[in-house]
Amino acid sequence: MSQTITETQVETDKIPATLILKNPVQTTPDEYKYSNLLPHFSQDTYPPLTPFSHSDPGLRALDHPDPRTFLRNATSVVELTPRLGTEVHGVNLATLDSDGRDQLALEVARRGLVVFRDQHEFIDRGPEFYKQWGSHFGRLHIHPTSGHPEGFPEIHLVYRDANSTFNFEISDSITSTVWHTDVSYELQPPGLTTFFLLSQPETGGDTLFTSQVSTLKKLSAPFVAFLRTLSAVHSGVEQANFSRSGKRGGIVRREPVENIHPVVRKHPVTGEEALYVNRQFTRRIVGLKKEESENILKFLYDHIDKSGDNQARLKWQPGTVAVWDNRVTAHSAIVDYGDSKERRHGARITPQAERPIPALEGLKLD
Template identity: 80%
Template structure:
């Protein structure tokens, strides 16, 4: 357990004598033990071999054959965050969903991009063994090469910042903390449906931004989209690994970084929707183009993603909120606007991998 995350009580002078009333006030002010201390970041020295390919069967595909693929929402209250991206759900206990309902959930997230579930303390308090079983329903669990995890549970990726420390992938020499990305897109088989929740959060701030990569693509002219469909881009994990090798974020690299080439436009295997698949954090260059050509196109696409507020949704965290999103058709960014408060933000992510990204001409939906 990392000692840097421990919060120490302020020292009290040994010569100070407190009257009974003052002693009572002091007890009230004492900090209670942190409820989720067992889930604080741990940085094991374990090393893992390269990931191997596997066959991914998307659970959302199974839901298409259900008589009512949205039956798990029958008694829920839904509010759309925006017309094209995101829904907020009340009245569903994720921890009690059957396997069929989890399949339907995967389909709903694929269609809406992001789904926010409130009042999920039951889910959060079931602990890391439950998190692993939950995530395994949706795909092979990814072990992050550089992040902290609860001791003994490398499959649970943690984000963490408090007044004294941060174990996140953050740069201080930028005018903004907005850094759009699709999680670990450098993997041969990047994540699909992802589950994330906060165990502790600042009083205000620390929101998460999402953007629809389906909508960002649709905003572009048909001629330009046709050109993008012919392109592939290199996604790299090298910079993230080098960041940790400097001693930041825990200083651990458990698996050597990889680079993989993915289509610039990918298709979702269940919905068939096309989505832009580049992101500022991990996409490095477009294969086959001269350097200046690649840089010009990527800068245009990154700026388009950054500035298109009409494609975006903002999730404001409340206690016991669980958010699920589909990394194949969305990008997201944390908002680190709470630094000066010194408050803790402690999140856990369960990250199942999905299929190797499918290019525009590679998916047969006729069957």
């Protein structure tokens, strides 16, 4: 999915901040099935996140005699592209037991993205179930600036309709496509992430994904060896300032942070190496001159943008649930539906994972 603080969409500067804050969503409870999941902007504040120990559930699935058992009853399992993405029909995520969820984590780590169709039962189980589901995969992240269903800050929402928008958006660019990995500025960014749409335009609003494993493999061995020696600053400051300006709900619940991550990280389950920079949150390479950092990052961003042979495009259908691994993919929302004035309402369940593991053993990150 293309840019964002998680998903990014094109801004309409025509919407005044007062409207966004005082009259956020033009609907009444009895006219929309998912009105209980509309964006709410509480005034609650939170202390800084603290480190925690994370063990990926996919590690348990490695010892399973058949770690794809959870797909046994699927009616269709189709690879979207050779390098990224699988689409599954006939598996009910809502009924997966703990073992099945472990296997799912391993499959997503290996394929980067797994798309499940016809998941109406999963979506309709509601926010308490979403929390229970996500907690299996890690500590649930509470977004510092986004809207959430009232009483459920762990559920990150993206929302846009004819009158309102609550996304991190840009208006002075020729494109809304901005590749990112969600909240990569956290010390322990997300691993397995679940996202679905509660309402969507008739056409448009797709999401692009790219394999950061494949983008890395396209580069020459000497250059990859150099990239392994580098670390980069990821920052949430710009996102927070965007909200402080009165947009996106105007709320900052936790002070923004900057953290240093390896430019090339290693997945704790598969051992695969992946490029770990993104245009939205990566700010500079540590230890390099300004021009050196800017030129390397620009090259890498352009490589990510243009590598269509590493990308997959998800066309949403009602009942679709996408599960991806933020450690080895990037995504960007596509905001091409604005003229239709239709609602696009999505919910993300975002468990945090380990602090990114450098591909180069011993790389200093402090």
